[in-house]
Amino acid sequence: MKNTMLIALKEFKSYLTSPMAYVIACVFLVLYGSLFIWYLEDTQYSDTSINGYLDIWGNLVLMLFAAVLAMRLIAEEKKLGTWELLLTAPLRDTEVVLGKFLGSLGMLVSMLALTLYFPLLLRVFGIPDGGPILTGYLGLFLLGATSLAIGLFASSVTSNQIVAAVVAGGMLAILYFIGIAGDAIGGAAGNILSYISLYSHFSAFVTGIIDTRAIIYFLSITALFLFLTIRSIETSRWS
Amino acid sequence: MIRVENLTKYYGEHLAVDSISFNVKKGEIVGLLGPNGAGKTTTMRILTGFMMPTSGDAWVAECNMATNSLEGRRHIGYLPEAIPLYTDVTVRSYLDFAGRLRGLDPYRIKDRIDDVVEICHLEDYIDVLIGKLSRGFRQRVGVAQAIIHEPEVMILDEPTLGIDPIQVTQTRRLIKELGQEHTILISSHILPEVSMVCDRVVIIHEGQIVAEDRIENLSTILKGSQSIRLEVRGPTSAVTRRLQRVQGISQVRYEKPYHIVECPVDQDPRSNLMTAIVQSGWTLLSMGTVDMSLEDIFLQLTGEEDFDDDEELEE
The missing domain is CATH 3.40.50.300 (P-loop containing nucleotide triphosphate hydrolases)
Known part of the structure; x- marks a missing residue:
């Protein structure tokens, strides 16, 4: 636990000291702000929540930025040579992986927290429906955590950050859009495809539903990719 | 430990x-x-x-x-x-x-x-x-x-x-x-x-x-012999033959453009070599001792003759 927190803090701090992270956070906020305004305009200020834009673009933007945040986590250490420092220190691989995951989650949550002023603005100028906004953010948090875990796994299989981001982006896109393919196919196979889709689990949250199946789904996918990351590191020790 | x-x-x-x-x-x-x-x-x-x-x-x-x-x-x-x-x-x-x-x-x-x-x-x-x-x-x-x-x-x-x-x-x-x-x-x-x-x-x-x-x-073990590297202007094979006759020389080989001469470590045949070259009417362009490189050490230790071809080697 102490070691996990050590790595997590180090990761979080290295985001805060890196100009790249500020650029990423800034672009993220600009995009979210634009989406917010666009959505308000589009609905003629008639919606009482912000969930419409989260459901269409907000979630995609979040996944993209999670992949970008996660790409450096292991790939950069491999490039710098510091990976050898971490893997020869008296730390379990699990502690390294969990630490890196939590550190990047901290950054992503901070970025999300900065978007909370949109609902606050709504509150100033109207009477927004708080419930769906809260569940929407819960959904974003879970989706973000899952995306980071997938990004972390992608980062563990290469020493090139760009490759890591592309691999993560690809995996996320497949997991996201596979539901659309599932709907098109229909039948039992279609249902299975829809079930493993990120999108079909996310959309319930924006309507104000806390679906425990969806929560378990996101936590399971997160755990699965963290586990795969640990195995990927173990494999690299043996190969 | x-x-x-x-x-x-x-x-x-x-x-x-x-x-x-x-x-x-x-x-x-x-x-x-x-x-x-x-x-x-x-x-x-x-x-x-x-x-x-x-x-x-x-x-x-x-x-x-x-x-x-x-x-x-x-x-x-x-x-x-x-x-x-x-x-x-x-x-x-x-x-x-x-x-x-x-x-x-x-x-x-x-x-x-x-x-x-x-x-x-x-x-x-x-x-x-x-x-x-x-x-x-x-x-x-x-x-x-x-x-x-x-x-x-x-x-x-x-x-x-x-x-x-x-x-x-x-x-x-x-x-x-x-x-x-x-x-x-x-x-x-x-x-x-x-x-x-x-x-x-x-x-x-x-x-x-x-x-x-x-x-x-x-x-x-390693200091059994030393090498001297000569650059001589003259007919290569004749120079090699002449150098072999100099006292205290155990081996001579030609690696373009140098003649590499080996001798026991306790001898210094450099003046003899110089004299031999000059007396034969050739020109001595340079002469120096060669430190034993890692390759030479491996050559001695492993007895591998084709070591120079090994591409992984530096130094």
Whole structure:
């Protein structure tokens, strides 16, 4: 636990000291702000929540930025040579992986927290429906955590950050859009495809539903990719 | 302190380390010598727990690095070949992180940072970003992170690679100082390098140990003969024949554009060679002694004749 927190803090701090992270956070906020305004305009200020834009673009933007945040986590250490420092220190691989995951989650949550002023603005100028906004953010948090875990796994299989981001982006896109393919196919196979889709689990949250199946789904996918990351590191020790 | 038994490592089909065994006793400084690609780094990576061996065992401080790696790693200070530095932090915060990573008590870290900064002469650079340091200073920070937790065993992979001669001397002195308190395994592909700091050398080539001995003993084996390199303007084969007749010369060969002459180490036939060339009416353009290179040593130790064709070799 102490070691996990050590790595997590180090990761979080290295985001805060890196100009790249500020650029990423800034672009993220600009995009979210634009989406917010666009959505308000589009609905003629008639919606009482912000969930419409989260459901269409907000979630995609979040996944993209999670992949970008996660790409450096292991790939950069491999490039710098510091990976050898971490893997020869008296730390379990699990502690390294969990630490890196939590550190990047901290950054992503901070970025999300900065978007909370949109609902606050709504509150100033109207009477927004708080419930769906809260569940929407819960959904974003879970989706973000899952995306980071997938990004972390992608980062563990290469020493090139760009490759890591592309691999993560690809995996996320497949997991996201596979539901659309599932709907098109229909039948039992279609249902299975829809079930493993990120999108079909996310959309319930924006309507104000806390679906425990969806929560378990996101936590399971997160755990699965963290586990795969640990195995990927173990494999690299043996190969 | 370090015990390696029949250690073998395959990378896929490629055999990197082939059943090597050696020991390093407490307080010893041992050099692992070999050309690039000999298996030095692989051996060290297994010893530090970064990699697992295909077969065989490695013990550090009585811990088997395959089964009890976590405990073993506590006793090791490791400087990998690529110095593991974060470029966007200061020396102080990097050492702080390295100390905590090795499980150093948080309240002792400040004192230890002061200690290692003094040992490695980094006082003026402690609050400088690592990215702004030159290679030589980065290397010192690398040594500092390896000793911050007062490890019993230090494993240094090519610690003098890529730094200038003055810094090489300083590093050598530093390693010797550290050797008074630590058990050290150091790798290099330069013989004088290890012979200056080590008590004992293990020479490996193509994953196998070809020699293992104390420096003094090794030198006597190796100093059986010396080479002199001549550049002569004259008919090549005639020059070769003439040089062979000079007293005290054991062998002459021609490597364009030089004639390489070998003679016993206790003789100096240079004036005889000069006289012979001048009397024959040729011109001597240059003459000098040739230091025994690592290739020559391997040639002597392994008896391999085609060693020059080995592409993995540098130096």
